[in-house]
Amino acid sequence: MGLGISTLEKRIHLSKETGSPLSTQEYFVNMGPQHPSTHGVLRLVLKLDGETVKEVIPVLGYIHRGIEKIAEHQTYRQSVHLGDRLDYLSAFTYNWAFSMAVEKAAGIELNDRIQTIRTLFAELQRIQSHLLWWGVFGMDLGAFTPFLYGFRDREMLTDIFEETAGARLTMNYIQPGGLMYDLHPNFVKKVKNFLKYFKPKLKEYDALLSGNIILQQRLRKVGILPAEQALSLGATGPVLRASGVSYDLRKQEPYGVYPQLKFEVPIGKTGDCWDRYWIRLEEIRESLHLVEQLIDHIPEGKFMLMKPAVKIKIPEGSYYTRLETARGVLGVFIVSDGKEVPYRMHFRTPNFNNLWSVTAMAPGGRLADLVAILSSLDIVVPDIDR
Amino acid sequence: METQTLLEKLTALEPTVMPREKSDCPAITISPELLLGFMKKLKAEPSLAFNILCTHTAIDWIAENRFELIYQLYSLEHAHSLRVSTSVPRDNPLLSSMSSIWRIAQWQEREVYDLFGVLYHGHPDLRRLFLEDDWKGFPLRKDYQDDFMLEKPEWA
Numbered sequence: 305m306g307l308g309i310s311t312l313e314k315r316i317h318l319s320k321e322t323g324s325p326l327s328t329q330e331y332f333v334n335m336g337p338q339h340p341s342t343h344g345v346l347r348l349v350l351k352l353d354g355e356t357v358k359e360v361i362p363v364l365g366y367i368h369r370g371i372e373k374i375a376e377h378q379t380y381r382q383s384v385h386l387g388d389r390l391d392y393l394s395a396f397t398y399n400w401a402f403s404m405a406v407e408k409a410a411g412i413e414l415n416d417r418i419q420t421i422r423t424l425f426a427e428l429q430r431i432q433s434h435l436l437w438w439g440v441f442g443m444d445l446g447a448f449t450p451f452l453y454g455f456r457d458r459e460m461l462t463d464i465f466e467e468t469a470g471a472r473l474t475m476n477y478i479q480p481g482g483l484m485y486d487l488h489p490n491f492v493k494k495v496k497n498f499l500k501y502f503k504p505k506l507k508e509y510d511a512l513l514s515g516n517i518i519l520q521q522r523l524r525k526v527g528i529l530p531a532e533q534a535l536s537l538g539a540t541g542p543v544l545r546a547s548g549v550s551y552d553l554r555k556q557e558p559y560g561v562y563p564q565l566k567f568e569v570p571i572g573k574t575g576d577c578w579d580r581y582w583i584r585l586e587e588i589r590e591s592l593h594l595v596e597q598l599i600d601h602i603p604e605g606k607f608m609l610m611k612p613a614v615k616i617k618i619p620e621g622s623y624y625t626r627l628e629t630a631r632g633v634l635g636v637f638i639v640s641d642g643k644e645v646p647y648r649m650h651f652r653t654p655n656f657n658n659l660w661s662v663t664a665m666a667p668g669g670r671l672a673d674l675v676a677i678l679s680s681l682d683i684v685v686p687d688i689d690r
Numbered sequence: 691m692e693t694q695t696l697l698e699k700l701t702a703l704e705p706t707v708m709p710r711e712k713s714d715c716p717a718i719t720i721s722p723e724l725l726l727g728f729m730k731k732l733k734a735e736p737s738l739a740f741n742i743l744c745t746h747t748a749i750d751w752i753a754e755n756r757f758e759l760i761y762q763l764y765s766l767e768h769a770h771s772l773r774v775s776t777s778v779p780r781d782n783p784l785l786s787s788m789s790s791i792w793r794i795a796q797w798q799e800r801e802v803y804d805l806f807g808v809l810y811h812g813h814p815d816l817r818r819l820f821l822e823d824d825w826k827g828f829p830l831r832k833d834y835q836d837d838f839m840l841e842k843p844e845w846a
Contacts, residue, residue, distance in 0.1 A: 365818075408714065409714070535741050537793050538793075621714070622713050622773070623713075624744075626744070635745055635762070648750075652745035656801075660793070660794060689820060
């Protein structure tokens, strides 16, 4: 043996050579279905080489409840609450999507009050959902305090929802033909309080987490998803926009009162985890701006245009309606044969279509990066399994 | 693009496609044999450029003994939508996989296989998605029965 100084890189490389006493082997590991960063019951079968991820195989179905089958046995009004159980962080938006699908198909016209209140709640819900994501995201990456901050501020919104809708998570509030109840008298005051309280908090968020060097290094250039791939993989919402594609249904196919409102759609450049992180924070700012524009201009009018006992019938045909939730495009596909119950009901859920980009992003990276990638996709598992 | 011009363009591309009525967006029907080639053109043709497969699902028309397969497409560039549908017989549900055109089709097709039992030619990894591998039957078929099911209410 001659004299030679090695480096860490060479030393690691040596351990990869087959036949070497230090060689590694590929093996499979289960991540989940009970793992804190899978946000529910998602199971990933990982093919690993040491700490390097070779392949990700998502295994679904742990919370499959057959919601599409259930919907075939219920009238349209009875099916509204099923949406709450898909993405429990966007219950208003899911109720809205379903109601909008039924209203468009059945030809029900709405007044401005209903549309404004729906838009308001959808935006408050977006803030609420992103706040929870932000807290959990910090926790997934090892910072516990953001979790407390996120939940502290989200609590104010859940209280506002509870006062009007009577529920904190599964609201079942937006109905075909209007809303379940009128706004609570405290609503406007409390939302204004929230705006005043919450706006300075965003700076706190940046100081606590966004500016943190550890977080930056764990997110930047990690899990890059090029735009072309994101489109082919069916990603929508912040995941697609982070890759630089400006696709937001609130702009492209405006619904509610969005056409009258001013707002920007933040888009990313590289499509890495950092872009996905930053876009959601920007979206909170935009949503605050939208709520500000609406809160003083809620028109008068009825909050429900149909009697509760009326059974809705949809003319024969197929209908696909979609809107933008906090996580991406939610589509409701209804096939009617003219009866009171749908012949077939299908939910095109954002999480189901967003999940698969993890199979393209994670291979080649480290196991810890996979946690960051998964968390940056902001997945809600019941929405995937349906 | 106007619905009429879009439909004319599609018929020029493939003369056998049939426009569909009773639909809220431009919709066409095509035979399953021509589907794959036609879909490739839909994505590649610059004036159509359907680069997003929004969703793919099936409908069990049990009275007519067929499954209808639905592909909801969207073009980001031209902001137009299209619904392509095709039918396969219930006793031999077989057609080509679209996963070589849009990668998301791979998983959407696995869902349709899992719940309807439709088989896809050229699919890289066709297996159940939500249910266990040894599950018997396909739950979203209208004639599906198992021991846990409740009676369907009379009015439904």
